[in-house]
Amino acid sequence: MLCLGVESTAHTxxxxxxxxxxxxxxxxxxxxxxxxxxxIVPMEAGKHHEEVRDKVLEDALRKAGVRMEDVDIIAYSxxxxxxxCLYKGFEFVRDLSEKFGKPLIGVNxxxxxxxIGRLTSGFGDPVVVYVSGGNTQIIxxxxxxxxxxxxxxxxxxGNALDKFGRVIGxxxxxxxxxxxxxxxxxxxxxxxxxKGMDLSFxxxxxxxxNKYRSGxxxxxxxxxxxxxxxxxxxxxxxxxLAHLGKDEVLLTGGVAANLRLQEMxxxxxxxxxxRFEVVPREFAGDNGAMIAWTGILAYRSGQKKLKDVDPRWRxxxxxxxxxxx
Ligand code: AMP
Ligand code: MG
Numbered sequence: 668m669l670c671l672g673v674e675s676t677a678h679t680x681x682x683x684x685x686x687x688x689x690x691x692x693x694x695x696x697x698x699x700x701x702x703x704x705x706x707i708v709p710m711e712a713g714k715h716h717e718e719v720r721d722k723v724l725e726d727a728l729r730k731a732g733v734r735m736e737d738v739d740i741i742a743y744s745x746x747x748x749x750x751x752c753l754y755k756g757f758e759f760v761r762d763l764s765e766k767f768g769k770p771l772i773g774v775n776x777x778x779x780x781x782x783i784g785r786l787t788s789g790f791g792d793p794v795v796v797y798v799s800g801g802n803t804q805i806i807x808x809x810x811x812x813x814x815x816x817x818x819x820x821x822x823x824x825g826n827a828l829d830k831f832g833r834v835i836g837x838x839x840x841x842x843x844x845x846x847x848x849x850x851x852x853x854x855x856x857x858x859x860x861x862k863g864m865d866l867s868f869x870x871x872x873x874x875x876x877n878k879y880r881s882g883x884x885x886x887x888x889x890x891x892x893x894x895x896x897x898x899x900x901x902x903x904x905x906x907x908l909a910h911l912g913k914d915e916v917l918l919t920g921g922v923a924a925n926l927r928l929q930e931m932x933x934x935x936x937x938x939x940x941x942r943f944e945v946v947p948r949e950f951a952g953d954n955g956a957m958i959a960w961t962g963i964l965a966y967r968s969g970q971k972k973l974k975d976v977d978p979r980w981r982x983x984x985x986x987x988x989x990x991x992x
Contacts, residue, residue, distance in 0.1 A: 670966070671727070671738045671763075672959025675756025676748025676776045677800060678707055680716040682727040683956030684738070687963055689786050692731035694949060694956040695723050701839050706829065713751030720759050727955065735767050742962020745773030745973055746980035747801075753976040761974070773973040774961040776953075777802060777982040778813060780946075782964060783957035784919040788944035792915065794907050796900060796932065797982075799920035799952070800825035803866060803900070805907050806982060808990055815983050816911070817864035817903040824896055825922045827868040831892055834876050835885055845889045846925055852890025855883055859895055864906065866899050897928045901935050908941055918945045921952035964989040 668687035674680070674696075681696035699715035701707055728734060743760040746753060764771040781795050795806040795813075803819035822830075825842055832841020857874055860867040875892050879885065904916060916936050918929065923945050936943035950956060968989040 668739045668963065669733065669737060670740045670742055670959045670962040672742040672774075672955045672957070672962050673756050673760050674744045674776070674953050674955045674958045675716050675752050675759075676744045676746070677752055677953060678712055679953035680719050680723055680756070681953060681955035681958075682723050683954060683959040684727055684731040684733065685956055685959035685963060689960060691956045691960070692733070693727040694954055695726040695730060696954060697723050703838060704833060706826075706833065706839070707749070709749040709751045712749060713755045716752055716755040720755070735763070738767070738769060740770045740772060740962060740966050742772045742774050742958050742965070744776045744779065744958050745975070746776065746977035748776060748978055750976070750978045753978060757976050770966070771974055772962050772966050772970065773975070774958055774965050775980055775982065775985045776958075777804065777806075778985050778987065779957040779961040780919045781806060781813060781917070782961045783950045783954075784917045784944070784946040786960055787947055787950060788917055790915045790917055790942070790944060792913060793917040794904060794911060794913050794915065795917045795919060796904050797920045798824050798900065798918070798922035798928070800829070802920065803868075804982060805864070805903050807907065807911055807913060808987065809911075811991055812985065812987055813982050815981075816907045817866065819866045819868055820862070821867050821869040822872075824868060824900070825920075827872050827896070828892065828922070831872055831875055831888075835879060840921075842922065843924065845893065846927065848886050848889040849893050849927065852884070852886035852888070854894065855887045855891045857891050857895045859899060861899050861902055864903050866903065868896065871895055893925070893927055897925075897931045900928070901931045904932060905935050905939065908939060914941045916941055916943045918943070919951060923951040924948055
């Protein structure tokens with residue numbers, strides 16, 4: 668079985684092709700870049716997706732060495748995401764599905780970040796730390812669904828880091844550049860905001876911006892914002908591990924690329940005797956391969972074939988029937 672998966676929830680338009688055995692045959696993408704000093708403008712990102720989609724498809728098919736006729740099912744990111752971006756992806760797969768007579772299956776973007784990580788790590792039942800531009804969630808499987816045990820209450824961790832980077836004049840994506848600057852920094856005091864199992868980043872971001880404007884050293888702020896954000900995440904992840912009695916931690920999403928975050932979570936896991944895996948870089952940020960693989964799981968489990976988009980589709984609303992029993 669071959670599944671072609673299309674990702675288009677935000678900045679990335681990606682197409683992956685995956686076999687029923689979990690072999691990734693292609694994972695092509697084109698990423699929208701906002702104008703200098705700007706964040707993502709949803710309508711512009713949608714326009715980008717419309718412009719690149721035929722080319723990305725052509726590249727993915729060539730890379731995999733297959734034709735559209737060889738594909739068995741088409742999967743797409745149904746949500747959550749930015750509406751103009753979701754629609755450009757949906758239009759595209761709907762037309763492909765009609766033209767080539769292939770079944771269409773909508774999958775949840777966050778669940779796809781988890782499933783590609785389970786595939787690459789071999790973990791069965793991990794606590795998942797899902798950290799990306801718009802999402803920050805500590806997730807684990809329980810009673811038929813991926814339950815969210817902790818999450819950000821205001822903004823995604825990647826967006827918070829990017830926004831600080833924007834204020835200090837860096838280009839998108841700013842967070843990896845903050846990681847580099849942080850290496851030369853030392854600690855300055857910032858608030859630490861964990862409420863129960865949930866996290867809040869926006870007040871810390873404001874505090875950081877205020878300190879920058881009053882002349883605090885840039886490298887020190889980059890170091891400190893990372894230390895605070897990642898400590899908060901590590902604290903909540905440790906509590907989730909303890910409460911759930913699980914012994915695997917999977918780090919996924921675009922921010923998973925951060926080595927300091929990997930180090931902190933890795934140390935915590937080691938001290939607790941838990942195994943720790945990070946999703947490989949090419950599958951950590953948004954990508955089509957994760958949609959293709961999740962499409963296979965959803966299709967095989969007989970998941971209802973949703974044919975629309977849902978910009979607010981939460982992780983814990985998805986029936987993960989492939990893990991039941
Ligand atoms: P995603 O939404 O999953 O594609 O992830 C994109 C987010 O990951 C953006 O906010 C990026 O700035 C962030 N990101 C990428 N690389 C790093 C890094 N090395 N450290 C922290 N954040 C990163
Ligand atoms: Mg994502």
